[in-house]
Amino acid sequence: MSAIEPVRPRDPRVPVSPQLAWRVAILGMIAMIFFGVIFFRLWYLQILTGEQYVHQADVNHTRDLPIAAPRGEIFDREGKPIVSSRTTNAVQIIPGLLPPGITEQAVAYQKALYAAENARKAALVRLADYDRSLAGISHLTRAEHAEHRALTAEAAEPKVPVPPIARADHRLRSLFARLGRVIGLRARTIDERVVQGMTATPYAHVTVKTDAGRGALTVLGERAAEYPGVAQEPVSIRAYPFGEMAAQVIGHVDQISEPELKLKAFRGVRAGTVVGQEGLEYYYDAYLRGRPGIQRIEVNAAGEPVATRLAPTLPQAGHSLKVSLDLGLQREAEKAMAQGKAQAQAGAKPANGGAFVAMDPRNGQILAIGSSPGFDPNRFAKPLTPTEYRELVGSGSAAGPLDDKAENGAYPTGSTFKPITAMAALEGGVISPGEGLGSGSCISVSTQQFCNAGHTDYGPVGLVQALKVSSDTYFFEVGERAFTHGTVIQREAEKLGIGRFTGIDLPSEFKGVVPGPSWRREQNKLELQCERRRHVSNCGIVLEPERVWSVGDNMHLAVGQGELLTDPLQMAVAYSTLANAYTHGGVGTVVTPHLGLEIDEGDGSLRQTLSFPSHTVHLDDEDVNLVMEGIHKAASESGGTSADVWTGWNQAQDPVFGKTGTAQHYNQEDQSWYMCYIGDAKRPIVIAVTVEQGGFGAETAAPIARLIASQWYHQPLKFVAGSSKTL
């Protein structure tokens, strides 16, 4: 590479020494190699793997904060709102705009939390070690008990107090104090919420008060400059305008919990989202919750938010749900339940709980459903104290008001089961309808006595009469005979809808139990397994695990007692099946009871009609007619168990097919039951009512059912207590 070029050959030039040329060439080559390497490296980083770095950079500098979506509303069958979302303003703190003292406080708090968590983990390990050292010792000394208690206390979830505001930080103190006066909170409370909020969700605004009231919001709005870092954000909160009405069925909402996040039903839901927790709110959550929007904020390397122009993804409001409930009927039914309970309590009965279901037997649409006592779902808008929570959930075996007894109760049904037994006996050829059975006030099987209530003697009666007067001896005898035919009653009950999931659109349905020989064997096996595993004399599943299904068991089942466990909803399904078979020449539709009718768009237009497939069972037309005749006479003819409850009722237009029931419980007042089907041509209805410790069916449950029916058919509302003292 000669750099100097002669233009005149006669003028010899000084040539560049070959050594210099060679060394410069080496230098040039080194430079080329380095440039080559750099170019290829850049090519690799930017062109070949650039995508991956773009993603990493995004993760680096952006944080996504959710914007809550307004939750869909719930309407009754006529479109009247039952649950709505109310928009109100939340007072929020923007930590980044507060004096820096707050950050120091948050850091100190987080350090304390971290230290406490570490101490707790260490204590857990020590506790486990100690437990291991005590394993095998049956009786602990007092010292060992104390040591164990101390370790358990140490290993408990620590309470870390928020450190106080630095004394020198007058600006922060004064800001919180002034804000506190406006929104009615102590300055310290605001400070604690802000610090805890900053710890839970960094970068997000911290809500210190929801629904602060118009006045406070006006003050904060007009004098925003005096409250730096304080903002108002419209938030949507759930409102239950009817309070306790159908509370267990409607459910409530709350922020999604840690375990719920892992559930399939909540796939894709982010932490902090408000989701349905029970009832319809839970079951239809995927429709109701909508899709939250995203506010993407930009942060710098120190994690501080920077001014940003990123447009938010707007939230998508949830769809609304139309349910089959009839608001007027629901409210009257709850009033009737309250009235019935009050009446029973006046008669010195505890009447401490009850449930009802009113359903259209043709399609399973639930018109009213309720469980007493109730609770106000609005209480869940604010955090509950542990005591309040226990009171709602109940403790041990005693269920609290949160429990929906209508579809989650577990009861014997008393005589309301008799039509099912009757159907079974007729279909199974156990009896012929005209045959007179059950004479005398008691019947004896081996050493056991089975008697009528009040030891009444109805004489030998046929099936229709037995249902009308609710003769126990008749059905005991049917149960005794059915025992020799195998499991006719059990199979019929399950065929009609008892002891299996009804498929209602609620999350916590009880399956129920129709006891029989195989069920007994299964229980005995479980009991014995449990006893072997836990080395105890009895696990409490079955008291005598050697006993097999006996004729006495079958006789108790025949009158809806013994180990039968079901709930008003299943009974309503069974009666609907009978009613459908009665009106359709023996073809009984077993409906799927349901509340949901349709999912609507936010503007009210239909999005999706919900369907709940039913199936049919075939019954003998004549048999059904006989059973229905029996329970119609029971509710209409003089001498019928609930005839006096229906006095003045237009039986010609709206014939009542009703059966009282009185379920006996050990050491408790009787449970009052009433089941009825009203065969109106246009608006038939099946009503199931039960009142725990409410006395005889005719005196408490039946009058409630009449009140519900009166509302449904626009009749005068009158509480007519029956006098029948039958079981």
Add this chain to the structure above:
Amino acid sequence: MNPLSPITAPDDRGGQSPPAPWRLPLDPLLALAAAGLGVCSVMTLKSATRNLIPASPDYYVNRQALYLVIGFVLMLIASRLDYSRLRPYTRLIYGALIVSILAVLAVGHAARGSTRAISFPLFSFQASEVGKDLLILALAAFVVDRSRQLSQRDTTIRVVIGALIPAMLVIVQPDLGSGMVYMVIAYMLLFIAGTAWKQLAAIAALVLVAAAFVLVAAPAVGVHVLKPYQTERLTAFLHPSSNPSKVGYQQLESKIAIGAGQKTGRSGAPQTSLHFVPEDQTDFVFAAVGEKYGFVGAGLVLLLFGLLISRTLRILVMAKDLFGSLIAAGIAGMLMFQVFVNVGMTIGIMPITGVTLPLMSYGGSSVITTMLAVGLLQSIYVQARASAALKGRVLRD
């Protein structure tokens, strides 16, 4: 010394040859490369520094632009001077180098744990940067003085020691990067001057042994020649993701920034403008270029550096005397080392050494040092042309 000596192309052939065509009185490509890099620097810093000082987002850009203008003017002035007149002042230049570095050590202000500059009211003077130019001049003059004893080992040793003294002084500051640049300059001068391969190889071997001793052997027995962070930085690039939160962090974030630039850059350049890449205005400015302007922008900057270096090598060859060649050699070594080490560090193939990217990195001392070096190259170019014209030769650019 009267450095101003107007340059004319004397025509001693009195009309025998046609008049030489008019030419720019400097190397246009070299000037273009320097100016182009200056423009790139300003464009990059505009976004990279907008969040550094919230109250004045243009603080860094305005100052860098000012430094670049001053530097460019200084380059134009230097191009009008005859560099060869500086040759007799070897000792004076070397003395100035040592004194300025010592002065910084004595009265300089500390920035981020190191004392590298003396603060004046309007600017701070970073002696180790300007020292690069001074060292080039002093060593080049020294080598020319001993050009007849080049084969002697003595000459080589004295050159190495001449660079080692200021290098040690700046490493103490601590400014490891500049110290390494000094050593590279000395090596490059010896290489171009024609020192025997054997001696060059011996120096290279010595450097390797010293590096191994400083980085591996000495820490193993508890003697820390370098500060621990320096050792860590020098070795971290070998395993960048082993400790991403500390030393590897900077390089990892730098790679993310450059990678995210993809083909044509990323609007807003969040990685660098939000400081995920620390020092993105100085040592890691190339990450900012890569993120903001992508492969196209980074490639353009590299092309400009390629032009700058190729012109330097070209001027090295066309210089009228050995002094000019050696100055150009020193500058070539300085530029190549800084560009390759700095860019290599931002893309994760070189250790983090605190070497600035010439003309691109923010900083008055660095910009002016490089612009003065370009001025010297211009002077060599101009003198070479004048001398060639005098001898009736035409120099091919």
